[in-house]
Amino acid sequence: MSANSPALEGRYAGISRAALTRPRVKRVRSSEREEALVAAISFTLAGRQFELSDADVRTRVANHHPDQIYQYWVDVDGTRWPVKQVLALATGLANSEFQSQSAQRLLSKLGFTIGKSNDVVAAPAGKARPARKRATSPDRLPAPAVADVVLVGCVKSKRASGAPAKDLYTSNYFAKMRAYAESTGKPWYILSAEHGLVAPDEWLEPYDCYLAKTGPAYQQEWGLKVARQLEQALGPLQGRIFDIHAGSTYVKAVDAAVSSKGAVIIDQLKALSIGQRLSWYLHQPTASTHDAAHIVAQLSDRSGARALDDVLKTAGNGLRSPGMYSWWVDDAGARDLSAGLEHEIAPGLIYAGLAGATRKSGATSSNTLWGRITNMHLGKKNEFSTLRRSIGSILAHANGQPTIDEARLTDWMHAHLRVVLVPVTNADTLDDLETDILSELDPPLNLAKVPRTPLRQRLSALRKQYAR
Template identity: 55%
Template structure:
């Protein structure tokens, strides 16, 4: 087992920074652990190994540079990327952005005690308390010249705000469009750049903030980011993309035999019947969302489920015991129709007549569980119970479901 005490003792006499070769580190601690050879997250993680220092410029199998950390405004600054999901009114930048990812980024930035700023695609560098109007610009959608000029602008604004960047440690918590535009510019000004989330999918980013430590994931260029939550929400909320159950079945599963997210929509007449059963208003539109195929969180086992299998066999099947959504619909409609049991054939006919659905493939099964939670928080579908806060509609739905057996899906 590696002994990090010699490294800590050696660093104690270092005033600013020091670079050790891979061989020197191996000899000093008695052999580096396996994860140190393949995971960038290892060097961004447990800093108790090199207490008081940050590992930067990690060159696998070659060398690692350690820089002494300086607390507060004198040494560290945190930059947080903006997101698409915003309030529909003006607000301080720290409150304007409302996605689950931004909320976690903000909480992390505030917990460091260091000064932090928002990277706005529209305004450049923004203080958290600066009031902004909602805007639609996304940096990733801008041409290269805009992104280049934006990066120069941001680094200039940062220098004007906190002074010379030489010796500062800049933590970047943003998407690649933002970090790519400023990374080299920051380094050219003498700043050390830390990107603890670089190469991680969105789901693993959310886990990083939730767990307080980076997950073990390679920082390989082949690691592809999962779609951002705002993009998924936008796709799940595009009525023009919704298809009838019959149209879905007619695809034969083409492009749908994959993990992903889905949303269910109800028309006006169907909403009226649901409202009668729930005894609460139900608006026509999106009523339920979910996922198919996410890696099981406890066991880490891959699910064999797919969008095609979940929707065709479970939701549109003829047994409510195998579908949370089907059981909820059947329970509400049984109440509306004043029937003691769920009529499977009548329920199926009702679904074909009144519902539409949108299926969005997501390749990253490991991220899918966290993505679903973030999407549900943004959409707040009335018929979702799991991962959702209680309210009168969900309390009523829970009561209606009880007589109709335990769901097994």
């Protein structure tokens, strides 16, 4: 394959042709303490020049912890990291500014081992280094005994109206505890300061009760109540192991009540601060159903696409959570889009996106799949939706209109589009998931995190023309 081939350029988008065809590899010395020869490379990424050594990489990841790995990993001194996270830390670029393939290629040149699932790509000969010992941190606590049930404490932040218990609590902390509990595949329950043991789908109204502010008598009786409820739900507690994620008051009360019945409590996060707990949850693996490959399969399955009228009839049931979606167009709709865009749009998947991802600042988003679809994509203002602005601009151009006709646009969407909706519990993973999924699916009407093509350049020009 020549260096000028489209396939090569697509695969290594973001790296200059000079860096692709003539990579420069230097041999430089690391610290005087080690006196070892290490590799250094010069390259261009996201329009910026870099010179990087394997020692630089190790130094820049030293004070961080690995994020969840979806596909490709790199081994840094015996620890596996997502390849894009490592290159982002090493260069200071954002994950969205380069492709996974670029990270794999560059880190491999520096001698690091790259792998995917169970397939390992070994580092070049002579680059192996002994694994360094790492201090135990809150993210790397020893694995506990296998628990039978997970118990999650309630929190103060709640919705203003009733909801299933798993959806009533709105804090980022609870969302992470819930994601962990669901990822284990074990039965899990919520410890409510007012109601005791509550099943995730049990309906609760908002309440104002904080166990730590109640007296010892209430706490003791509350713990005994939880033990009784556990027996009703699970049968005898003898030999049961409970993985509890809650404040010390909850743990103490439950432990006192169930230990006398032969049960064992595991408190993995004992004595950790809230910040340390959040960090611990962030680095736990989530359920396999949320892996990128599985979501790609769901978003790519046209049989799962729903008519918009059917989505609206749900009134949001099952959709008031973060997640991902893909939009599909029928034959007639594809012809309309092709005419307005003056580029061929095939019937099928045309756009994919997310709702409710944790913000870069770490703050949670209140957005949901339901809100994204009904209030933004099907709303009355195209400036609130990338998809709506794009399709509206294409159709306005095709019809010779000076502005986007919002009512006509909504009618067209109902007539020609269907949508696949995939709830995802862990909002922290969504942004990286979207990056990986867009790289895989490459929907024609997406503009961010995808290669710049003539079709997308034309779409951007139309959007600018019809922007208010």
